[in-house]
Amino acid sequence: MEKSFINHLFKSPIMNAAGVYDTTYEELDLLAGVEGLSLIVSKSCTLEKRDGNPEPRYYHDRICSVNSTGLANKGYKYYGEVAKRLNSKLELSGKKFIVSIASLDGITGMKQMITYFSGIDEVFALELNLSCPNIVGKSQPAYDFEQLNLYLGILTEDLEKPWGIKLPPYFDNCHFQKVASILSKYKPSFITCVNSIPLTLHIDPDEEKYQIAPNWGRGGLGGACIKSIALANVQTFRQLLGGDIPIIGCGGITRGKDLFEHILAGASMVQIGTQFYKEGPRKAVSRIMKELEDHLEKRGYSTLDEIIPLCCREI
Ligand code: RRO
Numbered sequence: 611m612e613k614s615f616i617n618h619l620f621k622s623p624i625m626n627a628a629g630v631y632d633t634t635y636e637e638l639d640l641l642a643g644v645e646g647l648s649l650i651v652s653k654s655c656t657l658e659k660r661d662g663n664p665e666p667r668y669y670h671d672r673i674c675s676v677n678s679t680g681l682a683n684k685g686y687k688y689y690g691e692v693a694k695r696l697n698s699k700l701e702l703s704g705k706k707f708i709v710s711i712a713s714l715d716g717i718t719g720m721k722q723m724i725t726y727f728s729g730i731d732e733v734f735a736l737e738l739n740l741s742c743p744n745i746v747g748k749s750q751p752a753y754d755f756e757q758l759n760l761y762l763g764i765l766t767e768d769l770e771k772p773w774g775i776k777l778p779p780y781f782d783n784c785h786f787q788k789v790a791s792i793l794s795k796y797k798p799s800f801i802t803c804v805n806s807i808p809l810t811l812h813i814d815p816d817e818e819k820y821q822i823a824p825n826w827g828r829g830g831l832g833g834a835c836i837k838s839i840a841l842a843n844v845q846t847f848r849q850l851l852g853g854d855i856p857i858i859g860c861g862g863i864t865r866g867k868d869l870f871e872h873i874l875a876g877a878s879m880v881q882i883g884t885q886f887y888k889e890g891p892r893k894a895v896s897r898i899m900k901e902l903e904d905h906l907e908k909r910g911y912s913t914l915d916e917i918i919p920l921c922c923r924e925i
Contacts, residue, residue, distance in 0.1 A: 611903055613648065613914045615856060615879050616735065616772050616799050620648035621704050623869065623914055624895055627832075627860050627883030628654050628710035628737060628776065631891055633683055635692050642699045646895040649705060651881070652689045654712035654739040654776075657719050659685035663744065663824035668887070669812060670833060675884040676812045678744040678822050678829035681712055686723045693732040706734035710776065713740050713751050717764050728771055735771055735799065741778035743808030743830040750808070752778050755788045762796040774800035774858070779807055779839050780846075790850035801851075802858040802881060803843040806830025833884040837862025841875040848876025849921050866901025876919040 613623040631637040633653040641650045662682025693707045711723050727733045740752040751757040810831040812821035820827025840861025859877030864885045872880050885894045
């Protein structure tokens with residue numbers, strides 16, 4: 611089920627969400643071998659290697675996941691080396707490698723990482739993660755519009771590779787408008803909507819304890835229960851930005867029909883996180899692709915590019 615994205619035709623619309631099966635070479639190698647994935651995204655990286663927050667830092671149940679990983683990653687140069695090592699395997703299966711860059715090290719640190727990855731041809735694109743919810747004492751640049759403008763102005767100057775931004779969920783019409791006007795100025799190659807819903811609390815009532823250890827049990831919410839928030843963010847940005855900036859939908863995809871809903875909301879591609887943890891990436895991708903193909907056939911579509919978002923249809 612082919613999908614066009616940033617001037618390339620990919621074998622499917624599916625990639626992993628940053629942070630899922632993508633911290634070590636072994637995990638990324640596993641993703642590189644998954645039939646039906648089109649691009650793979652690294653764990654958001656920082657200048658220095660990090661162990662992240664104390665365990666347990668991930669929990670899921672039937673409807674949700676919560677994480678406070680705390681940017682555990684191998685340090686940025688590791689992901690440049692992984693891109694080179696995996697390149698022939700990725701090329702053989704038509705996949706591309708995206709590096710996600712965290713904002714923990716501020717503008718100067720991000721710029722240093724961008725300069726490094728700009729010199730590595732095997733890195734197809736950069737996803738600037740301006741929405742990490744789990745670093746206590748560090749705010750998310752994407753929730754501070756002056757910062758967002760400043761970051762993008764400096765980071766994207768002379769940036770020749772395709773680049774995009776991982777956005778947090780927004781819940782206010784004025785916020786959507788402000789962010790859209792900043793994005794229109796810098797013209798990213800894509801935006802990803804949405805990162806996890808920040809600062810949610812999960813308590814085990816039988817054991818009278820938090821489900822995750824860091825930050826008094828508070829972490830980023832993902833999984834089936836965030837789908838409606840993700841869809842609304844995809845749709846609102848599709849309406850405000852028009853079709854010029856492709857949107858990667860992320861949030862709540864557990865079945866083929868969820869993926870179809872993201873495309874109806876305005877997504878070009880999708881990322882899957884929680885469901886990969888629950889089911890394993892290989893099984894999840896093959897099942898979701900089969901369900902999507904069946905549904906598209908039922909609806910009379912032969913390609914994904916034929917689908918017009920609901921907000922662009924004449925009523
Ligand atoms: O590492 C994390 O705790 C984390 C990151 Br950087 C992010 O962007 N989103 C998330 O849910 N967790």
